[in-house]
Amino acid sequence: MRRWLLPLGLIALLLGAWQIAASTGAIANALNLEDFLVPSPSEIAAALWENRGLLAENAWVTLREILLGILCALIAGVGMAVLMHRWRLLRDAAFPLIVASQTIPIVVISPILLVWFGYGIGPKILIIALFCFFPITVNALDGLRSTDPEAVKMMRSLDASRWQRFRRVEAPAALPSLFSGIKIAVVFAPLAAVFAEWVGADAGLGRLIQSDLANYQVARQFAAVFVLAAMALILIGLAALAERRVVTWR
Secondary structure (H helix, E strand, C coil): CHHHHHHHHHHHHHHHHHHHHHHCCHHHHHHCCCHHHCCCHHHHHHHHHHCHHHHHHHHHHHHHHHHHHHHHHHHHHHHHHHHHHHCHHHHHHHHHHHHHHCCCCHHHHHHHHHHHHCCCHHHHHHHHHHHHHHHHHHHHHHHHHCCCHHHHHHHHHCCCCHHHHHHHHHHHHHHHHHHHHHHHHHHHHHHHHHHHHHHCCCCCHHHHHHHHHHCCCHHHHHHHHHHHHHHHHHHHHHHHHHHHHHCCCC
């Protein structure tokens, strides 16, 4: 109960302070803004309810992009980690390049991807996968390399094949680290989806936020951000639940 009550109490305190400050105009006066540019939590809740259909429609577009992007990153990241773990020459050649790739801003290459592949869902999935690929790959590789060498020696003494050693020893040892990478990727994925939709899209929460910003629909913009944050929290919770179901020995 303490783990739930303390965060909920802090959130309630912050929302109450926000409500009072926005309702009295204290925030708008402090920032020298018009009152409608600083909505209160009650106004955001009203916008969330009044625009629930529009928000749900765009949330589904963004959620689909996020899930497909994470799936692609998971397949590519785990596959690359296994290959680098299996062949040290590949690891020595590819790992520095994977690390160096994170120094290239996605801001730079995202417009190029849209020019190459168009404004459909494909470039957005690719951008999300690029964001999520690194944490999944690095954590999966670290997990594979953390396998107990004595357990591997024991499997060899039992004349186990390479596949049996991987399935029974190395893969289970890598699962905790892999799930850590997945949870990090889940945090990055909604941000990547919003950015991808900002670059070019005709639907999605990112596109809706961008449109509301241009039209000064600030309350609905905050409502879209709330939906995006709730989506990220749900995905993190699902990842944690899957970890508890799969990694039962932790």
